[in-house]
Amino acid sequence: MNKISPSLQALKRIAQSVPTPFHLYDRGALIRRAQGLNQAFAWNPAYREYFAVKATPNPYLLEILKAQGCGVDCASLTELMLARAVGFQGEQIMFSSNETPAEEFRLARELGAIVNLDDITHIDFLRENGGIPRRICLRYNPGGDVTIANRVMGRPGEAKFGMTREQIFESVKRLSALGAREFGLHAFLVSNTTDPAYYPSMARMLMELALDIHRQLGAKVFMVNLSGGIGIPYRPQDTPVDIAQVGRGVEEQYRALIAGTPLHPMRVVTELGRYMTGPVGCLVATAIHRKDTHKHYIGLDASACDLMRPAMYGAYHHITIPGKEDWPLDHCYDVVGSLCENNDKFAVDRMLPRVDIGDLVVIHDAGAHGRSMGYNYNGKLRCAEVLLNEDGSFQVIRRAETPADYFATLDYPGLPR
Secondary structure, three states: OOOOOOOHHHHHHHHOOOOOOEEEEEHHHHHHHHHHHHHHOOOOOOOEEEEEHHHOOOHHHHHHHHHOOOEEEEOOHHHHHHHHHHOOOHHHEEEOOOOOOHHHHHHHHHHOOEEEEOOOOHHHHHHHOOOOOOEEEEEEOOOOOEEEOOEEEEOHHHOOOOEOHHHHHHHHHHHHHOOOOEEEEEOOOOOOEOOOOHHHHHHHHHHHHHHHHHHHHOOEEEEEEOOOOEOOOOOOOOOOOOHHHHHHHHHHHHHHHOOOOOOOOOEEEEOOOHHHHHHHEEEEEEEEEEEEOOOEEEEEOOOOOOOOHHHHHOOOOOEEOOOOOOOOOOEEEEEEOOOOOOOOEEEEEEEEOOOOOOOEEEEOOOOOOOHHHOOOHHHOOOOEEEEEOOOOOEEEEEOOOOHHHHHOOOOOOOOOO
8 A cells, every 4th residue: 555554553652642643744754755766856957846835834844844855836915935944945836826816926026936827917917016027938828628638637718827839929929028038927727646657748848849949939938837737646446656757758758859949958847746745744633422323434533624624525535443454444434523414425335344442543544734724614614734753753844723722813802812
């Protein structure tokens, strides 16, 4: 099983000082993923992974990735502030936002980030709020369907992100007149795919567009940004993507299209989030209730406020009961939280070993879009984040919220302060 599996002893040791639920991240596993990704693209000397901060916005994790040479992809004011606090600066930051407020453009320009424009109308808005940089990136939406090996993988034409081909060319002309001299191209077409052909196909599309821009407009395209989209195997039987194979596929496209042209050397970059942190994190909870009516329910001290993907998307997250890994999967449960919503379910009709009250429950692959998508519905308080080190020690990298945190924005007598 390609999932981190902390031992029952390790989890009990943590739970003695950090009450469940909590999100747990494996430091060593995160470092290994960053190193494997860097190795896969080592053929491109200027390669950089711009970690998608939205996936797991914790400065301690960003610090680990920074030490591995990663940059950050930010999409909001507070994400830019996080990047600044961790020490990212200049072109270590990619700013890929949409419907962007003026203050966010101004901070991105102050930090020297590479601005990734989502729409042609943002050109004048950026000029008035921060100014046009010498280097700028443009977000491309080809429309239609994304088809690889006769299989439809996505429908970018239905997405709100990016510009048409005609708008990309017009943007290059307008930005050149305003002082921009080098351009990047970016696209995001598919989410959570483990098909190794996706990135090479994306690279080919962007590199061909870069060549057309150079031939027709004489503009320098210094970078193609393959964005995110590479997924993880949420189910144990699924095959993880071979990132080395992906890197070789992109290299083949580069050598066929860019090597030997005036655009060489061109930087290839990525903006992975889920791929980087998803498998290195899990949500740890405790079984606190069992209910037997028309179905059998196991109630946890966690809820969709701690991991909303199953409730929001019907997404599968593998569940294990530490200490019972070898027990038969002979009980059928719905694993649920305590929200006043019937979709507050981590699993439906899931075969598990017998779950007893007090058992720890591990919900896997929650390291991306887990704690970051947390919310306070029903007045639920968001849980802690814990980092498990290679030597078995651990540290709390975000404490759990308290009632005082929940009421902090209310000026009303009698509430906790």
